[in-house]
Amino acid sequence: MSRAETKEDQATPDLSLNEIGNDYKYGFHDEEDYIFKSGRGLTREIVEKISAMKKEPQWMLDFRLKALDIFMKKPMPTWGNCQMLNDIDFQNIFYYIKPSMKGEKNWEDVPDNIKNTFDRLGIPEAERKFLAGVTAQYESEVVYHSIREDLEAQGVIFLDMDSGLREHEAIVREHFATVIPAADNKFSALNSAVWSGGSFIWVPPGVKVEIPLQAYFRINAENMGQFERTLIIAEPGSFVHYIEGCTAPVYSSDSLHSAVVELIAKPGAHIRYTTIQNWSRNVYNLVTKRAVAHEDAKVEWVDGNLGSKLTMKYPAIYLMGPRAHGEVLSIAFAGEDQHQDAGAKIIHGAPDTTSIIVSKSISKNGGRTSYRGLIKVYPNAKNVKSSVKCDALLLDEKSRSDTYPTMEIDEKEVSIEHEATVSKVGEEQLFYLMSRGLTQDEATAMIVNGFFEPFTKELPLEYAVELNRLIQLEMEGSVG
């Protein structure tokens, strides 16, 4: 009943009518307490300062400055939700904040105000019980970081990106920005210029990481941009599952979140990357995620988008070696004033590669979901098999759903399938459930949960439970 509690916490008892129902479950925030906060706006000096504070090698500074040039030159995308994109004021954003303490190893040592944030989210206990390492990103830098001993014994590197660069420069330099170059798009260029934090994972050959690795990301300061950079390298024959989950406090003005995530699955390796994105409703979430799968490798993106104001995210997989396999499983939920513009891209660059995309979306209360995807098959990528399935549910007449799939097939020996449906909740299903004694709300929530089931069943138990709870919250009072 945290919703009720949040309301009681309010100093003024007389809430205005339009505030009711708007209270975001995780909408509390701590007083700011920062050692360094860069000025608003983006300049060459700020980029140099970020790099200097992190004591980075020269090549990284050069990379950042080159990326800044590219960012300044690149025009805004002219597709997607241009109206929302053009509302972003790049000069009114903090590009770097260093939190008040260094990375911690023990939970007990984490300062109370940060602990409180995590406690209210109900995260740490669950994680300790179920999960291996915790990289909790608070603002731009990792504050809590623990790796279970058996991971260390296996030789797995699981660090925040800044530490990764310091401690394993050779590995980072070899792989960094090889999957997503700075010039890929305007937002990857921005991230490349000002990145901070994120995860760095290296899994040695043949090592299977049994327990999912996970990190929580939070945005805290107003107008704070988060530009984390994640790089996961799975050496031949290894396996790793990484989980990224987000919640953020509500603020009045817009926040920008622009991550770059690069995955490299070497021959026979398997990477699964799970995201549950629940940024508060004022966050722009403009993310570039891309994976390369070499021979016999397998990459899976499991991607859930519930929060944010505008999300534009199209996890991509480049299948570059024979028999590589890619899967993208995604759900999107758009409520009032939200636009979830998500999708998937699979590039078949080698023979016998296969891919599956399943996308499910729900629009409610004037929300808009868009599926935007690409299947590309290059010449000589023979015996490619690809299947794309998009289903959308519309819960009321104010909402909108779009499907923009693209298939570019330059090879004959392939089998490509695409299907999409858009519909409302089936009256017969509702009638059946209600005739068994459920209210319309309960019945609708049940149908929605069932609709998302192919996604939730791929999540670890505690995430599935949390997601179902989130959906129930979203659905409350939505019908009737």
Added chain:
Amino acid sequence: MSESLQVDNLQVSTIAREKVEDLCRLNGEPNWLKDKRLSAWESYLQCPMPTVKDEDWRATLVGKLDLGKLCPAAPLKEGKTASTPALLTAALKDLAKPGAIYVEDYASGQMSVAVEAELSTAKVVVSPFAQAVESHKAVLEKLFAEKRGIQDKFTLMNEALAGGGLFVHVPKNTRVEAPVVMMLNLPEKATTAAKDPSGLAVFPRVIINVEENASINFVSIVASEKTAEATETVLAASVVEFHIAAGAKVSVAEVTNLGPEVFFVNRVRAYVARDAVIDFSTAGLGGKQTKSDIETILMDRGAHAAVKGVVFGGGAERYAYNTIAEHAAPDTTSNINFRVALKDKSASIYQGIVKVDKVAQRTDAYQSNKNLLLGKEAKADSIPKLEILADDVKCSHGATVSPVDKEQLFYLTCRGLTAPEAEELIVTGFFQQVLDTIPIQGVVNFLAALTSDKLHKS
């Protein structure tokens, strides 16, 4: 002689106002039409030339089209042409007895129209546009005033420079079974050796107005023929409009069979009123680049659009079909079925969008695009899109790309067929499923023969 096919010194890229006015004078057009032309001409000059970066023109050869080298065709003279174009003869063999035949032959500079008594007594009008402007002034003025739909550089070009054009009018409650056949014949150079600095551009225009509870069948054939002339058609930019009143039904079969140098830009618009039906079939069988946009606008309850496509590419031909199914009213339905088979180096991009407006509750829309790759270097792109703003809808689409099914091949070769025979049977069957749904008698046989010919042509 070749000069007589062109309007002197009139380039498509930069047209002076006087030239448009001259065109009006030559056609004897009234002032209101001249104003329309001039306003289209102004917008045309301001409208930038599309590039492959425009979503609508992706994977096309639009960049290779140089408007500066094109001259519009001179207005055609009425009269019997020396010989009937070959494809028309072939079509007439298969079709049921036509109700009217309208020919625009740019190879000979002639046009002709023949209407059967059956149609004339029913007061069905099939006439050149220039005559209709006088006889059906009120109707045409109303239709022109109502215009909506997508405008681009080529539609504006057509509006400003349209040469002749066909007008068909079917009065209330009149149901005509015998098809109205239109033949558009374009000259092709017999030899490509002599490089001509300029090519011919033609701007065909068709307006078909069908009143309440009436019905008509319309067959349109666009083809090119090799001539001894030095003039070569480079661009045909046509606009075809159907105004379908409440309860009316229009069935259309459109066949494009152009030579390897012709760039064909086509825009079809169908305005479909309450309980009215458009059943539109198109066959793309040849051309350097075919770019066809088929807009069906369902304007009132109960309106239905069926759009079917058969595209068979060979050589280096390119096709870009774009279907736009707009549901602007509740209880409307649409069904789109596009099948594409590609030989050699041919390429196709199919784009289709189903748009459901906020008010269009209980829309039922289906869109299917199947691509069969026969050539090693053939390319197929498919972009079926949905934009849904209402909630009580059933919208779905499916798309596939694949080569000939190996199991089917195996099965057929086991029964004693050679591999090429088996493949032929499979391709024929692939198209047949669409052809069988074309309601105009005889079109199936005509198209089956054309696809079969193309299948054997190496």
